[in-house]
Amino acid sequence: MKVIAFLGSPRRDGNTELLLKEITKGIEESGSSARTFILNEMDILPCQNCGGCDEKGMCVYEDDMLQIYDAIRTADRIILASPVFFFSISAQAKIMIDRCQCIWVEKYILKKPIPEGKYGRKGLLIMVGGMKKDTGIQCGNTVAKAFFRTINVPEHKTLGFTSVDAKGAILKHPTAMKEAYEAGKELVRI
Numbered sequence: 001m002k003v004i005a006f007l008g009s010p011r012r013d014g015n016t017e018l019l020l021k022e023i024t025k026g027i028e029e030s031g032s033s034a035r036t037f038i039l040n041e042m043d044i045l046p047c048q049n050c051g052g053c054d055e056k057g058m059c060v061y062e063d064d065m066l067q068i069y070d071a072i073r074t075a076d077r078i079i080l081a082s083p084v085f086f087f088s089i090s091a092q093a094k095i096m097i098d099r100c101q102c103i104w105v106e107k108y109i110l111k112k113p114i115p116e117g118k119y120g121r122k123g124l125l126i127m128v129g130g131m132k133k134d135t136g137i138q139c140g141n142t143v144a145k146a147f148f149r150t151i152n153v154p155e156h157k158t159l160g161f162t163s164v165d166a167k168g169a170i171l172k173h174p175t176a177m178k179e180a181y182e183a184g185k186e187l188v189r190i
């Protein structure tokens with residue numbers, strides 16, 4: 001089973017990455033492995049709405065999205081992990097998602113959705129925010145839903161944590177790390 005993950009936080013070893021590592025641990029202890037893309041360290045141009053993908057559903061820009069397109073097309077499980085930034089996902093995550101407009105064209109205009117594969121396609125959204133309110137997680141979930149459905153992931157689970165702000169504060173959360181570990185195990189369960 002092929003599992004890929006997108007880290008949307010620019011803060012290395014921050015709350016999002018700590019949660020993602022725990023998910024990955026659950027995945028690995030279930031006998032699978034996950035490849036993580038550190039979006040902040042990749043060369044990804046924001047979508048230019050140039051119309052270059054309108055006819056063939058292929059983006060005309062050749063940057064690090066090439067490896068991401070390939071990974072998205074062949075993955076069975078896809079994880080999107082992001083902090084809440086201004087009531088949504090981070091810019092790093094959003095830029096990657098916007099560049100999936102060519103996959104949107106492929107699915108909805110050319111009627112060629114990404115094949116389901118042997119294990120079906122499932123998603124997991126992880127979000128962590130500093131505020132008490134979960135508005136940012138709700139907004140992020142709406143964006144993630146559009147992303148997952150576009151890349152032909154019909155269902156996804158959302159794990160969101162509020163009131164977690166300082167670097168590493170997630171480690172003090174009473175259940176978060178355990179929930180993340182269990183979510184990783186559940187994601188790859190057949």
Ligand SMILES: Cc1cc2nc3c(=O)[nH]c(=O)nc-3n(C[C@H](O)[C@H](O)[C@H](O)COP(=O)(O)O)c2cc1C
Pocket residue numbers: 009010011013014015016017082083084085086087088128129130131132133136164165166167168
């Ligand atoms: C630019 C920026 C915007 C933020 N906006 C929000 C917000 O709207 N709502 C919220 O709950 N937390 C917000 N936060 C707090 C982060 O979500 C929080 O610190 C989180 O734990 C960061 O995760 P990380 O350590 O993985 O980067 C913001 C932080 C930054 C740097």
